[in-house]
Amino acid sequence: MVYLTRQEHFNAAHKLYNPNWSKEKNEAVFGVCANENWHGHNYDLFVTIKGNPDPETGFLYDVKKLSQLIKTKVIDKLDHKNLNLDVDFMLGKMCSTENLAIAIWEQLQPHLPENVQLHCIKLYETARIYVEYFGE
Numbered sequence: 001m002v003y004l005t006r007q008e009h010f011n012a013a014h015k016l017y018n019p020n021w022s023k024e025k026n027e028a029v030f031g032v033c034a035n036e037n038w039h040g041h042n043y044d045l046f047v048t049i050k051g052n053p054d055p056e057t058g059f060l061y062d063v064k065k066l067s068q069l070i071k072t073k074v075i076d077k078l079d080h081k082n083l084n085l086d087v088d089f090m091l092g093k094m095c096s097t098e099n100l101a102i103a104i105w106e107q108l109q110p111h112l113p114e115n116v117q118l119h120c121i122k123l124y125e126t127a128r129i130y131v132e133y134f135g136e
């Protein structure tokens, strides 16, 4: 079993805001990230797949194909977008790093070939904040 990781990058805007709460409660829970405080992040995304390398190619999966899949299913939908308003797979969800990592997993997992398993979505929101999601 080998683990193969592709790193990608996107920029996106968001705010942390629960529409069922008052402005005061949003501010108490989410601080400067709440209410009218739209702000952006430079996200770094690490997608790790696992499986056995093909004996003829030595590849688990062509990393160029993995990159193209991440680009079409995830990056094109997120890059330079507003996560709360523009991204179909985030609508109605809180735009936390946790929920974004889970949503990215759900976007990619159905499109991988049978011999390749998705292992981890690691998503940096800032240089000091990241989430790892293993699909469970």
Ligand SMILES: Nc1nc2c(c(=O)[nH]1)N=C([C@H](O)[C@H](O)COP(=O)(O)OP(=O)(O)OP(=O)(O)O)CN2
Binding pocket: 016, 033, 039, 095, 096, 097, 098, 125, 126, 127, 128, 129
């Ligand atoms: N569990 C989570 N907590 C927080 C999330 C999140 O997604 N999950 N997100 C945020 C905000 O988006 C916030 O903008 C994070 O940025 P910041 O506070 O600037 O964090 P930095 O690491 O850049 O700066 P420090 O001052 O070093 O924290 C908040 N919480």
